[in-house]
Amino acid sequence: MRFSRTFRFDLGEISFLRAFIREALSDLDEIVLNHIILATDEICTNAIQHGGAHIPVPVFTVSILHANGKVEVEITDSTQPFPIEKIVEVDCWEKIRNREKGGLGLFLVQKVMDEISVEAMGNHQVIRLRKFI
Numbered sequence: 001m002r003f004s005r006t007f008r009f010d011l012g013e014i015s016f017l018r019a020f021i022r023e024a025l026s027d028l029d030e031i032v033l034n035h036i037i038l039a040t041d042e043i044c045t046n047a048i049q050h051g052g053a054h055i056p057v058p059v060f061t062v063s064i065l066h067a068n069g070k071v072e073v074e075i076t077d078s079t080q081p082f083p084i085e086k087i088v089e090v091d092c093w094e095k096i097r098n099r100e101k102g103g104l105g106l107f108l109v110q111k112v113m114d115e116i117s118v119e120a121m122g123n124h125q126v127i128r129l130r131k132f133i
Helices: 010-022 030-054 090-096 105-112
Strands: 002-008 060-067 071-076 115-121 123-132
Touching: 002 010, 010 030, 030 060, 030 071, 030 105, 030 123, 060 123
Parallel strands: none
Antiparallel strands: 002 060, 060 071, 071 123, 115 123
8 A cells, every 4th residue: 555645844744744654554563653653753853853944845745655564654855865874873871861852863763664765866855764564
């Protein structure tokens, strides 16, 4: 099954994004579903917060393909590509001890998803998040 929806570059859209994923993947195990929601939410929130002010078309599209034992989420926008597939090492305990805010999102995405890739396509970037089920 394939589902697709376009969202505005606005943090208020994130709750609609979560609902879209929950509805599209309602047949999944709750833990797997929550991993996919967490990862997609984090990627889209980062794009809105760090890249949204500098893009010509302030929307992003999320497409979900659920077939053949995997879920693939594609996030397409016109922000500058960011190498999210590179491994991020974070000392979580150090961040907690220092009460640091931020810096864990990409680390969490990498922990809960099986594959992550970024592809530049003209003036767009496509981020693919894969979870094998």
